[in-house]
Amino acid sequence: MTTTEPAARARVAPSAFRRGAWLLAGTALSLFAMQAVWDIALVAWVYPVLLLRFTRTGGTPAAVAGIWASTALAMLCWLHHADLLSAPILVITLPLAAAQAVPFLVDRFAAPRLESRGLLLSALVFPATKAAVEFAVASATPFGTIYGVLGATQHGNLPLIQTASVTGVYGVSFLVAWAASTTALLWDRGLLSRPARTAAACCAGALGLVMLAGGARLAFAPPSAETVRIAGVTTSVPAWEELVPTFREYDSLEKLLDADPELMREEFAAVNGELLANTEREAEAGARIVVWPESAAFTLESGEDRLIADIQDVARRHGVYVDAGMSVYTERAPHIRNMMVMVTPDGEVAWKYDKSRPIPVLEPYDAGPGVLPVEESPFGRLSNVICYDADFPGLLRQGGAAGADIMIVGANTWEGIKEMHARNSVFRAVENGFSVFRQASRGRANAVDHQGRPLATTDYFTTDQQTMVAFVPTRGVTTVYSVVGDLFAWLCVVTVVLLAALCALPRRRGGSTPGDPTGGPRAQDAGGFPGRRRLGGSAG
Incomplete structure (x- = not known):
């Protein structure tokens, strides 16, 4: 194995206490980014990072139970805030809470298996699944976009939300979720990881272009009609x-x-x-x-x-x-x-x-x-x-x-x-x-x-x-979205299917192994969970 990055100190698997702190902090912050009166736009970029750190580490049963509990608690808090907390409403909305856990769980199982094919690819699992789930809920259930749409928290960021004229609100959700998954990746791999820095640069570059294009649209093509x-x-x-x-x-x-x-x-x-x-x-x-x-x-x-x-x-x-x-x-x-x-x-x-x-x-x-x-x-x-x-x-x-x-x-x-x-x-x-x-x-x-x-x-x-x-x-104006509809959302659905198929294909030799998101040889932590200790540098 050829090492292309500076050597980094070994990282010990996070303790149960630390994982619990990530879960609690991520859940608490999610209550300020759930389409309610107290929404803080910046928090929507932060809380998924903490929940991704929780679901990507520790045992599978704990990850599944924890993220489901987190999304269910957020749903209950939203219902209470919206004066909708009643038995009939609970029956039809608890499945909606479960849907909010799906992107985190898909990322948990698919992202590590895709890292040998490139960190950029693995970083797309969470945003593509998030957009696909939002689209499925809005299209196939009686809930629409009333709850759980990450992009809706950015309603005041005018340059960013111009993206919706092409992709619908799901494109805004994709960008916020992509930034979160990339940040979680950098947190895990460290700034010394060249592949992680490359994935982060791609995400930052895409966000920068979107903001630039949105700002230009606002500045140079404002409404001019009477x-x-x-x-x-x-x-x-x-x-x-x-x-x-x-x-x-x-x-x-x-x-x-x-x-x-x-x-x-x-x-x-x-x-x-x-x-x-x-x-x-x-x-x-x-x-x-x-x-x-x-x-x-x-x-x-x-x-x-x-x-x-x-x-x-x-x-x-x-x-x-x-x-x-x-x-x-x-x-x-x-x-x-x-x-x-x-x-x-x-x-x-x-x-x-x-x-x-x-x-x-x-x-x-x-x-x-x-x-x-x-x-x-x-x-x-x-x-x-x-x-x-x-x-x-x-x-x-x-x-x-x-x-x-x-x-x-x-x-x-x-x-x-x-x-x-x-x-x-x-x-x-x-x-x-x-x-x-x-x-x-x-x-x-x-x-x-x-x-x-x-x-x-x-x-x-x-x-x-x-x-x-x-x-x-x-x-008004004719937008791309008004012509092509939910094409972007459908592309996210197709992307999730393709990424799932890639997970089932044989891995390349010499890359990271499943369950080893940090790169390098597979290692067992003290609790028996694979791949949470880096033994030297990452593969080039």
Whole structure:
């Protein structure tokens, strides 16, 4: 064996205490990078390093049990923070926690076996698997990107998240995870390892190019189209409290439907009337589009046409587009529709859009057909989704593929998840090249341009009368992602499969042996775990 690196002192396998410290520290830090109010963007680059150090050392049973416990604890903390900690929710979300452990476990078993073929190759196991798992969860489960998307923690790093215009949010996750796996590799092999330094240089170079390209896009290709004034209006707390006794009296859908329609129209007027008045106020102030949040207005199905007629009257008199979120109580099970109705300035109904992705357990009503509406207007092509819909990149890509310029999102959340939903919408804008105007009741409303720049934001819980006004660019751009879709994510899936196949092939002679991530002859530590002591230099 030819030694190409300076001799390094032998390194003893880490003790159980040290591995436990890595696990505890990594788990604690992960609680500050899980798409919650207390997210710290830098922590997302750090905590996977500690968890990778834990899973790559020690015995296999301890690694599996430890990382599963870590991801389950993080999931429980997120559920508690989001006010979702209940038995039915636990049943459907604990598998999601298990999915978060998969990239660490795949790295544990595959990365050491690939080191003989190159440290750069082994360093790609964790990021490729992380992106592939995120894509699988978002595409094949009812969770979307609501939890566990590493890249979503970087929503404020505008140069970095321009990557999403090509790869989707999964590309941002890949880069953060790649930096973590490379750092863990350097930690293990040491700075004296030339192959480790080469792998690190490749990762750093890729990150540098991405940041440079993203910065250049922001500097030299900012939105240049004219803007349109859009206003979002939300029911005030006093108006809502006036309606609350009605919902207490009619405490089931059946009782609501059996009530006198005229009486219910009068009861709902406390909210509906205020929304109409606020729409007129904002139209008179110069808004050309007014947005109501999800489930803002209420009506029985028998009164739906009258409510829409009231909206049409305001739209015609003021020459304004009105996109109205409403709950419609129907005779047919499950007795409720969650929809947005767009009325044009000439009084025409451009669309009635039913929510495509009801929240599991919390919203037991039928999903809409999952087809996004698109309407030509003097202010570009307008499209629409409702709240949780925006956590599904594949659904929102319909808008990008159709050339939408402005995506309107009506939302109705609660304090525990207000930040996560607002931040996810930033990525949908960058991915698809449209601006997003997201009006949220009981949450954070926000508007961003197609590069993710914030245009406006308001918080329902800190604003007496939540009204958000933003001047939104009327033209978007065509992005690579809107054309090719989740090609990058699929390439990550293929990469994981190919790397797994490489693990099964015979190894090259003269390279590192399986289980010996430090290079050199295979060694046994005091606990019997192979390959954790370096006996001299690394092979060239």
